[in-house]
Amino acid sequence: MGNVSAQKTCGLWSSPISAEMVTLSSPNLYFLKEQNNNLYWVESRPWDKGRNVIMCRRKDGTTHDLIPAPFSHLSKVHEYGGCAYAVHSDFLYFVNASDQRIYQINLYSGERPLPITNDDSWRYVDLTINHNENQLIAVGEWHNGGKEPENHIVGIDLNGFNPTFSKTVVLVSGSDFFAYPRLNPTGNELCWIQWQHPNMPWDQSELMLASVTNGKVTNVRKIISNPNESLMQPHWAHNGDLYVISDRSDWWNIYQAEIINFGEQYSLRPLVKLDAEFCAPLWQLGATYFDFIDANTIACLFTQSGHWHLALLDTVSKEIKEIKTEFDNLHSICVHDGRLACVASNSSCGPRILTIKIKNIPEGISELYIPSGGGDQAAAPTKHLTSEDFSKPKSIWFESIDKALIHGFLYSPLNVKYRIPKDTLPPVIIMCHGGPTGATSTSLNLKIQFWTSRGFSVFDINYRGSSGFGRKYRQSLSGAWGVSDVHDAQFAALHLTKSGLINSNQCIIRGSSAGGFTVLAALTFTDTFNAGACYYGISDLVALTKDTHKFESHYLDNLIGPYPLECEKYIKRSPINYVNQLNCPVVFFQGLQDKVVPPNQAQKMVKALEKKDIFYKHIEYKDEGHGFRKAANIIDALETELSFYLQVFDQHTHT
DSSP: OOOOOEEOOTTOOOOSOOHHHHHHSOOOEEEEEEETTEEEEEEEETTTTTEEEEEEEOTTSOEEEOSOTTOOBOOOTTTTOBOOEEEETTEEEEEBTTTOOEEEEETTTOOOOEESOOOTTEEEEEEEEETTTTEEEEEEEEOOSSSSOEEEEEEEEOSOOTTTOOOEEEEEOSSSEEEEEEEOTTSSEEEEEEEOTTOOTTTOOEEEEEEEETTEEEEEEEEEOOTTOOEEEEEEOTTSOEEEEEOTTSSOEEEEEEEETTTTEEEEEESOOOSSBSSOOOSSBTOOOEEEEETTEEEEEEEETTEEEEEEEETTTOOEEEEOOSOOEEEEEEEETTEEEEEEEETTEEEEEEEEETTSTTTTEEEEEOOOSSHHHHHGGGTTOOGGGSOOOEEEEEEOTTSOEEEEEEEOOOOTTEEOOTTOOOOEEEEEOSSSSOOOOOSOOHHHHHHHTTTOEEEEEEOTTOSSSOHHHHHTTTTTTTTHHHHHHHHHHHHHHHTTOSOTTSEEEEEETHHHHHHHHHHHHOSOOSEEEEESOOSOHHHHHHSSOGGGTTHHHHHTOOTTTTHHHHHHTOGGGGGGGOOSOEEEEEETTOSSSOTHHHHHHHHHHHTTTOOEEEEEETTOBSBOOOHHHHHHHHHHHHHHHHHHHTGGGOO
């Protein structure tokens, strides 16, 4: 007879998943690149003071850390950064977190990294190499002490830089933002995308093309520019044809840019017409969603209903063939040494690098690299866990207030030692992702399993405005942020209640950044929730328009309306102005170095709540920015949040 699980109050289950284990579990992997049959990527390590390490799998099968402590790969362009390294010959070039300078390191000598830039007014991201001129090309952001930084495409000479350092030269200017500077195979043409305020890149962007001669950019022309069209990841094929992702069909699909009328006009030829998204929003620069196997074959990723897929796309026949794997969260694809490579995960296992032999599918599917977490010894506590210990996401569509269909993933309580007591229902945490132009992920997330293993249900909601469901769904939050997202979260809780899945008296809403705003708005303007956790969230929309960074400085023009023309809407949707309506406990977590959502957003709410007889907590971390990177802070936040909920529901007094 097997072990019998015990009945115990949900929320009080003893969990094998500690807050420390969350930080020591498999780290995130990002930004795969191939060069000379070597594979490169970035690995985040919260346990190592939040460092991001560039790694390499060499031709001989060995894996190496390429940058020594305390160096860390991190760009602060747009504050969110992106891919900030490139490989050229025997050298790696990368942006260092602490000073935002570009460093060079010999890949084989073991020497310490040397800086090649010395101007602290510049930040860099999306690095690429002009091999013809021995030049580094990047998106550069110049902070000149003025009101708003200037964004450019820049060039940096690699022909000997010490001791005077290389000068950053502006190659392209004239737009508010730039992304994806990419040279064609012969190096004589440069493409990129650009966009202007008040648009975000997923609202409207343009595809540009220019000639490159002697390291200079000339003959700049706009080749694709249409209202209400977002373009992503321009990419050159081996034969010099140009491809790009566009959402002109409502869905981000792959197109070929073709010259028409024997001139400089271009049109887009669709390669696939699928109700699926072949990319995600451009929060971080340099992300890749497709790559060329040969001139006629594209390896690509696409998402449907929150699940990612891997496929091959024939550019001639337009036939698309899915490659079946056990993974449903995929990103960062590239072609490497006769193989496809991408980062893969699912609800039972964390990120790893998946490789597929192009000429031997599916037998050629293998896992090239699985990170160990915080070292073999530190990660040992997770080794006894299996897929049976993890709650699996259930895809759910439900009706919101106006009958709109909204998506999310439900994770039910799961712990092999316990079962839900008879005639009781579990508490629920409604999780609101950031952005709000973001999306949930089905990847194994111990921050979710931390809760489900303790007896909480978790509903990870893709409220309207989320990506992965087409442009109409993404744009359906336009003018309605702080209203429709709140209704969606509210009706998610009501749907779960009507379905008999949760305890409506123990309904929590939790979110970070834009999701934190949804939390505060839901707690203020509805009576559905019993407690909330706000991670670096927004409380005062008017203040945010005057005190945020350039990238998002006009984001609210679309989400709410132009400011100050629509000032009244900003006032009415700001929770800080209606604290008298907030009547349930809230816990706030905030990094004091946050430049996206300044600390005063939480501080204002806390001061207002101090005047009311409401239980709250306010935790600040002096060494964190927007999003927590350091293990000690992540651990403290999770443990504090759990303690807060138990206090709220007074479960610590029950058995």
